[in-house]
Amino acid sequence: MIFREAPRERAPARVFLGLGSNLGDRESLLSRARALLAALPGTTLSAQSGLYETAPVGGPDQDDFLNQVVEVRTLLAPRELLAAIHALEAELGRRRAVRWGPRSIDVDILWYDGFRGVDADLEVPHPRLEERRFVLEPLAELAPDLVLHSGRTVTAALGRVQDQAVRRFDGDTDVATRMDKDSPMDHSAVQAEIRRLAREKGAVILAHNYQRPEVQDVADIVGDSLGLSRQAAASDARMIVFCGVHFMAETAAILSPDRPVILPDLNAGCPMANMVDVQGLRTLKAVHPGAIVVSYVNTTAAVKAISDICCTSANAVEIVKSIPADREIIFTPDQNLGSWAAKKAGREMILWPGFCPTHELIDEYDVAAAREAHPRAKLVVHPECVPEVVELADAVESTSGMIRFCCNDSAEEYLIGTELGMLYRLSKDCPGKRYYPVSELSLCPNMKLTTLDKVLAALQNEGPVVTVDADTRQKALQAVQRMIEVGA
Numbered sequence: 001m002i003f004r005e006a007p008r009e010r011a012p013a014r015v016f017l018g019l020g021s022n023l024g025d026r027e028s029l030l031s032r033a034r035a036l037l038a039a040l041p042g043t044t045l046s047a048q049s050g051l052y053e054t055a056p057v058g059g060p061d062q063d064d065f066l067n068q069v070v071e072v073r074t075l076l077a078p079r080e081l082l083a084a085i086h087a088l089e090a091e092l093g094r095r096r097a098v099r100w101g102p103r104s105i106d107v108d109i110l111w112y113d114g115f116r117g118v119d120a121d122l123e124v125p126h127p128r129l130e131e132r133r134f135v136l137e138p139l140a141e142l143a144p145d146l147v148l149h150s151g152r153t154v155t156a157a158l159g160r161v162q163d164q165a166v167r168r169f170d171g172d173t174d175v176a177t178r179m180d181k182d183s184p185m186d187h188s189a190v191q192a193e194i195r196r197l198a199r200e201k202g203a204v205i206l207a208h209n210y211q212r213p214e215v216q217d218v219a220d221i222v223g224d225s226l227g228l229s230r231q232a233a234a235s236d237a238r239m240i241v242f243c244g245v246h247f248m249a250e251t252a253a254i255l256s257p258d259r260p261v262i263l264p265d266l267n268a269g270c271p272m273a274n275m276v277d278v279q280g281l282r283t284l285k286a287v288h289p290g291a292i293v294v295s296y297v298n299t300t301a302a303v304k305a306i307s308d309i310c311c312t313s314a315n316a317v318e319i320v321k322s323i324p325a326d327r328e329i330i331f332t333p334d335q336n337l338g339s340w341a342a343k344k345a346g347r348e349m350i351l352w353p354g355f356c357p358t359h360e361l362i363d364e365y366d367v368a369a370a371r372e373a374h375p376r377a378k379l380v381v382h383p384e385c386v387p388e389v390v391e392l393a394d395a396v397e398s399t400s401g402m403i404r405f406c407c408n409d410s411a412e413e414y415l416i417g418t419e420l421g422m423l424y425r426l427s428k429d430c431p432g433k434r435y436y437p438v439s440e441l442s443l444c445p446n447m448k449l450t451t452l453d454k455v456l457a458a459l460q461n462e463g464p465v466v467t468v469d470a471d472t473r474q475k476a477l478q479a480v481q482r483m484i485e486v487g488a
Contacts, residue, residue: 011357011361012042012043012044012075013073013074013075013112013113013114013115014046014071014072014073014113014441014443014445015071015072015073015074015109015111015112015113016069016070016071016110016111016139016142016143016146017037017069017070017071017072017085017107017108017109017110018067018068018069018106018107018108018110018126018135018138018139019033019034019067019068019069019070019105019107020065020066020067020068020103020105020106020108020134021033021065021066021103021104021105021106022063022064022065022066022103023063023103023104024093024104026065026066027066029092029104029105030051030066030068030105032092033088033092033105033107034048034070036088036091036092037070037072037088037107038072040072040074040076040081040084041075041076042074042075043072043073043074043075043076044072044073044074045070045071045072046071046072046073046445047070047071047142047445047448047449048068048069048070048071048142049068049069049070049138049139049141049142050068050138050141050168050169050451050453051066051067051068051138051168051169052066052067052068052134052137052138052166052167052168052169053065053066053067053166053167053168053169054067054133054134054164054165054166054167055165065134066169067134067138068138069110069135069138069139069141071142071143071445073445078109078112078115078122078124079122081109081112082109082121082122085107085109088105088107089105089106089107092104092105093105094106108126109122109124109126110124110125110126110129110135110139111124111125111126111129111146112124112125113440113441114441116149125148125149129148129157130148130150130152130157130160130161131161132161132164133158133161133162133164133165133166134164134166136154136157136158136161137158137166139154140154140155140158141212141448141451142445142448143420143443143448144213144214144421144424144448145213145420145421145423145424145437145443146420146440146443147420147436147437147440153423155213155424187214187217187452190452190453190456191214191217191218191452193456194218194455194456194459195218197456197459197460198220198241198459201238201239201459201462202236202237202238202239203237203238203239203240203241203262203459204220204221204232204235204237204239204240204241205218205219205220205221205241205243205455206219206220206221206222206223206228206229206231206232206240206241206242206243206244206252207219207221207228207243207244208222208223208224208225208228208243208244208245208248208421208447209222209223209419209421209422209425210399210418210419210420210421210422210444210447211243211244211421211447211448211450212421212448212450212451213421214452215243215450215451215452215455216421216424216428218452219243222425223399223400224312224313224314224398224399224400225244225247225248225251225298225312226251226297226312226480227400228242228244228248228252229251229252229254229255229256230255232252232255232256233252233255233256237259238259239259239260239261239262239462240252240256240259240260240261240262241262241264241455241458241459242261242262242263242466243264243450243455244263244268244447244450245263245268245269245270245273245446245447246263246266246268246269246270246273246300246466247270247273247297247298247299247300247301249261249262249263249466250300250301250466250468251297251301251480252466253301253466253467253468253473254301254468254473254476254477254480255477255480257468257470257473260462260465261465261466262458262459262462262463262464262465262466263458263464263466264450264451264454264455264458264464265449265450265454266464266466267446267449268446268447268449268450270298270446271356271357271446272298272333272334272354272355272356272357272384273298273299273300273303273333274300275333275352275353275354275355276295276299276300276303276332276333276352276354277303278302278303278306281293281306281307281330281332281352282306284330284352285306285330288328288330288350290327290328291327291328291329291330291350292308292309292323292324292327292328292329292330293306293307293308293309293329293330293332294307294308294309294310294311294319294320294323294329294330294331294332294349295307295309295310295311295331295332295333295479296310296311296312296313296316296331296332296333296334296337297310297311297312297480298333298334298356299332299333301468301472301473301476302472302476303332303333304475304476304479304480305471305472305475305476305479306475307332307476307479308479308482309322309479309482309483309486310479310480310482310483311341311483312398312483313337313382313384313398313399313401314397314398314400314401315483315486316337316338316340316341316383317341317344317345318486319341319483319486320341320342320344320345320347320349321347322486323347325347328350329347329348329349329350330349330350330352331349331350331351331352332354333352333354334352334354334355334356334384335351335352335353335354335355336355336356336359336360336383336384336385336386336387336390337383337384338351338352339351339387340383340387340390340396341383355384356384358419358442358443358444359382359384359386359417359418359419359442360385360386361439361442362381362385362386362389362417362438362439362441362442363386363388363389363439364388364389364392366389366438366439367379367389367392367415367417367438370415370436370437370438370439371415373436374413374415374436376411376412376413377411377413377414377415377434377436378394378395378409378411378413378414378415379392379393379394379395379414379415379417379438380393380394380395380396380397380402380405380406380414380415380416380417381393381395381396381397381416381417381418381438382396382397382398382399382402382417382418383396383397383398384418385417385418389417389438393417395409399422399425402416402418402422402426403425403426403429403430406426406430406433406435407429407430411433412433412434413433413434413435413436414426414433414434414435414436415436415437415438416435416436416437416438417438417439417442418442419442419443419444419447420437420440420442420443421443421444421447421448423435423436423437
């Protein structure tokens with residue numbers, strides 16, 4: 001018996017907008033612009049970069065600009081969004097009397113997933129996107145692995161414009177001061193301070209494979225969620241800083257109850273983990289009283305606590321095979337991982353209708369286009385992808401499995417079907433090969449919420465701390481330990 005999710009409405013499009021101001025109270029104007037954007041119909045503000053200061057490019061003599069990039073998810077079509085932006089700019093006092101002149105607010109559509117416009121009033125992607133460091137620097141905070149139409153990632157494009165002067169704005173700087181042309185920005189200073197504080201406080205920094213490149217680079221350990229928690233538990237660290245999402249920090253707290261587990265941004269949740277709730281699972285268990293509940297580690301501690309055994313994407317097949325043949329199996333929360341594991345294990349399962357929104361953005365049409373662009377590349381996908389994509393793959397692997405496969409395989413090119421951050425990890429662990437995303441859309445906004453500044457603040461403040469109450473922890477730990485006992 002298999003539960004499948006009912007057809008869903010069209011998903012909101014991911015859009016990156018560039019905000020700038022050099023006239024009036026710049027910080028206040030940017031803040032008001034963000035609020036107005038979030039209030040647009042069918043639109044949510046999902047992420048925002050830090051603030052950057054730069055000298056104006058062209059036009060009359062004027063003050064420096066304060067710039068920022070925000071990510072929104074919107075149901076508005078490109079032209080509807082453009083009209084809404086023009087109305088927003090007018091409300092905030094924008095005037096277009098002087099080309100390249102000072103502006104109270106300037107909002108540009110830098111990128112709109114799946115859309116390319118070439119009209120004079122709607123050029124998307126923005127025609128100068130790859131030429132401006134003051135755009136690429138904040139965009140790299142939100143989408144470092146986004147592949148632009150040149151074929152370069154945002155990070156690669158940023159590396160080509162390092163001669164342009166851009167400065168991180170901390171709010172304490174004299175805003176009338178012009179930019180120092182000889183002070184290019186990089187991440188080394190904040191990374192060095194993070195490492196110093198981590199040593200001083202006895203902290204271990206964990207980063208999931210989907211984190212930003214600069215966050216992966218500063219971590220002690222980079223890997224998948226359960227592997228990171230187990231390595232942290234085996235360490236002698238006095239505190240754990242988990243650069244990931246909330247359920248991962250909970251898992252670390254389950255395995256290391258004697259140490260604080262810090263999540264740099266408490267807003268970094270997992271939509272799939274939130275798709276299964278305790279009451280709903282209890283109701284399903286009551287309908288199938290003899291069923292064994294197998295829960296993916298991508299679940300909350302409360303759901304683990306009412307599960308019989310956990311699994312990872314790497315060991316899901318082995319765990320399912322370990323269940324006695326005469327017992328029903330309830331699998332939560334990912335129906336895609338569950339259907340793949342059921343097929344590989346030769347078992348029928350009751351699948352909770354959850355899914356990873358990022359992996360579901362990858363479809364068979366993306367695969368066809370990627371294979372046409374890179375005909376010699378092997379297709380390696382995560383089992384959280386939809387069955388139609390999994391069926392086309394040369395290899396179906398967890399993130400750790402992808403590393404092993406690509407390092408040991410003889411091919412030189414790979415199409416990677418998972419969150420875009422994995423391409424950076426592969427390029428570091430298996431250098432000398434080429435990796436291409438199956439889809440440019442497969443970016444998890446929650447994973448990208450963690451920035452170096454937030455990691456630094458987490459160490460300085462020793463928080464925010466994620467906790468699991470003792471009773472929930474003990475029950476959830478049993479489900480994790482049963483998985484380990486299987487040998488997986």
